[in-house]
Amino acid sequence: MHNDVPTGAAGHASSRSLVLDAIRAAGTISRVELTQTTGLTGATISTVVRRLIDDGLVVETGRGESTGGKPRVLLELEPSSRYAVGINLDHAGIHFAISDLGGHIVSSGSLPGAGSENPRAVLTRTWRDVEAALESEGIAREKVLGIGFVSPGPIHLPVGMTFVPPFMQAWADFPLRETMASLSGLPVLLENDATASAIGEYWVGGVEHTTAFGTLFLGTGIGSGVLVNGAVYRGASSNAGEIGHVCVDVAGPACWCGSRGCVEAIAGAGAVVRKAAELGIELPGETDVERFTHLAAAAQRGEQPARTLLEESAEVVAIAAQTLANIMDLGYIVLTGPVIALAADIYEPAVVARLKGAFFARLNHRIRVGVSAHAARAAAMGGAALVLHTELAPRRPGPGRPVVR
Numbered sequence: 287m288h289n290d291v292p293t294g295a296a297g298h299a300s301s302r303s304l305v306l307d308a309i310r311a312a313g314t315i316s317r318v319e320l321t322q323t324t325g326l327t328g329a330t331i332s333t334v335v336r337r338l339i340d341d342g343l344v345v346e347t348g349r350g351e352s353t354g355g356k357p358r359v360l361l362e363l364e365p366s367s368r369y370a371v372g373i374n375l376d377h378a379g380i381h382f383a384i385s386d387l388g389g390h391i392v393s394s395g396s397l398p399g400a401g402s403e404n405p406r407a408v409l410t411r412t413w414r415d416v417e418a419a420l421e422s423e424g425i426a427r428e429k430v431l432g433i434g435f436v437s438p439g440p441i442h443l444p445v446g447m448t449f450v451p452p453f454m455q456a457w458a459d460f461p462l463r464e465t466m467a468s469l470s471g472l473p474v475l476l477e478n479d480a481t482a483s484a485i486g487e488y489w490v491g492g493v494e495h496t497t498a499f500g501t502l503f504l505g506t507g508i509g510s511g512v513l514v515n516g517a518v519y520r521g522a523s524s525n526a527g528e529i530g531h532v533c534v535d536v537a538g539p540a541c542w543c544g545s546r547g548c549v550e551a552i553a554g555a556g557a558v559v560r561k562a563a564e565l566g567i568e569l570p571g572e573t574d575v576e577r578f579t580h581l582a583a584a585a586q587r588g589e590q591p592a593r594t595l596l597e598e599s600a601e602v603v604a605i606a607a608q609t610l611a612n613i614m615d616l617g618y619i620v621l622t623g624p625v626i627a628l629a630a631d632i633y634e635p636a637v638v639a640r641l642k643g644a645f646f647a648r649l650n651h652r653i654r655v656g657v658s659a660h661a662a663r664a665a666a667m668g669g670a671a672l673v674l675h676t677e678l679a680p681r682r683p684g685p686g687r688p689v690v691r
Contacts (some may be wrong), residue, residue: 301326306343306678307516309363310388314347335361337663342367343387358667363387368677369430369492371416371472372486372669374479375400375408375437376506378575378624379454381485381663382416384423385670389489393419394663398574405460413469431662431677432473434669435466438507439478440525446476451507452542477672479503479526479665483509483622485518485675487658489618502529502607503664506575508550510610518675519614529606530554530609553602555625566592573577575624582628593632600633604640611653612646622658623665630657630670 299512308323309315315323316555319393338344345364351355363622365388372383380397395415399410420430442448446462467474477485480503493513500512508530512519520526530550531543532565538547542649556574562581563569584592611619614655618640639657646654658664 297535301330301334302338303678305331306363307337309344309361311679314360314362316360318358320361327358332453336548360459363450365390367429369425370670370673370677371420371422371430371433372482372666372671372673373412373433373435373466374482374665374669375412375414375435375662376479376575376665377401377451378506378573380408380412381420381635381666382412383663383670383675384416384419384425385667387674389671389674391670392425393423394666395419400454400457402456403594405462406455406465409465409469411464411472413466417470427471430472432472432475432673433461433466434475434477434672436479436482436665436672437462437668438505439475439480439509439528440476440523443524445478449526466560475669475672475676477669478509478511478525478527479505479623479668481511481520481524482668483658483664484527484620484668486514486660486664487620487622488516489671489674490660490667491656491658493618497598497617498615498660500527500610500616501620501622501664502603502610502620502656504555504623504635505665506624507574508554508603509605510606512610512614512616514614518645522657527610529610532606532609534605549602549606553599553606558599560593562592565595567591578625579628582625584631585629596629596632600629600636601640603633604636607637607655608640608644613639615647616653617651618654620656620658622661624636624662626657627662630661 304324308320321328342364344361346359348361365386368387370385372382377399379399382395383391384393385645393438395548397415438451440448446460447457451459461474463474483503487501498514500510503509510527510529511603512527530547533545533547534549535547539551540546541548541551550688555578558573559569559577569580571577576619581592585596626633634657660667
């Protein structure tokens with residue numbers, strides 16, 4: 287039975303997104319296969335595909351193998367027809383990525399972090415570098431769908447950051463979306479770094495759309511993002527997944543969020559480098575992530591005090607992974623973020639071991655654990671993927687869903 291989307295503008299947009307997402311996921315696919323995959327009628331598929339070809343988003347790319355009749359014409363996305371920009375703002379560093387319609391990164395770059403600099407000045411210099419990269423790649427502005435701007439949570443989608451970490455106080459209630467849109471002349475979507483990394487992994491990591499999938503993001507802070515059946519789980523205000531602020535020790539250290547004994551306060555990069563300082567380990571660098579980089583290098587060299595600190599952090603992170611997996615009944619979890627890029631060989635085994643022995647539904651199904659191939663720049667790539675996801679993925683109503691304006 288076919289379940290076509292209702293007629294009208296909303297129905298057309300949904301059918302278009304459904305078809306685009308099916309083509310993206312398949313790589314190449316015929317019109318007949320699209321009817322089977324999407325549940326839309328052949329007439330609807332023909333109409334939508336014709337419009338997508340006219341718009342330059344989809345091209346015909348040869349024929350499939352014959353199954354007894356005339357070989358079917360195959361369709362695929364035209365990668366260079368549209369682009370998206372992802373920008374990851376953090377105290378320690380700013381990263382950007384430019385993606386084509388297929389999710390492939392065509393350009394990327396890094397800038398000094400936000401530090402204590404005026405927010406508008408930070409956005410101005412960031413956009414200057416992104417604009418230069420677009421010009422260098424020969425990408426016309428009209429081909430850019432928008433900007434996915436990613437930062438530590440919590441996020442208030444219409445504005446920007448609200449309740450911010452201590453080192454980013456200047457960004458509290460700053461009109462981030464409005465300012466970035468004014469500077470760039472492009473639509474801007476806001477997202478927290480952990481959720482963006484999940485969206486990015488879904489797009490470039492080959493995650494099946496039927497999977498209950500999550501990422502555990504370790505950077506300046508700790509967070510998570512979850513997709514179920516290809517849809518982002520956002521919560522009431524798009525701040526779901528703050529696993530770093532789950533209490534694991536009621537008598538533990540104070541956390542900037544107002545609680546005590548949070549995962550982040552015990553096992554985050556900042557907490558680990560503070561413990562290193564208490565042990566007399568001298569670490570160069572101006573930010574926690576920079577100092578953590580040197581600590582991770584010492585651990586890789588086999589220096590036992592450094593390795594012990596990271597192993598203790600990994601055990602707490604593994605508890606966070608178990609908590610996330612139990613609550614959301616995940617089938618797949620990916621570790622990502624700058625910390626994972628530096629020390630995946632310490633964090634991954636701890637998470638795997640914990641889930642193998644303590645994941646609540648382990649007798650019902652196996653949970654897979656992976657490490658992102660793009661961990662260092664996962665959030666920026668996720669920002670670009672957010673724009674593509676919003677444009678291409680089937681529209682699913684729900685609270686907190688960002689809208690390109």
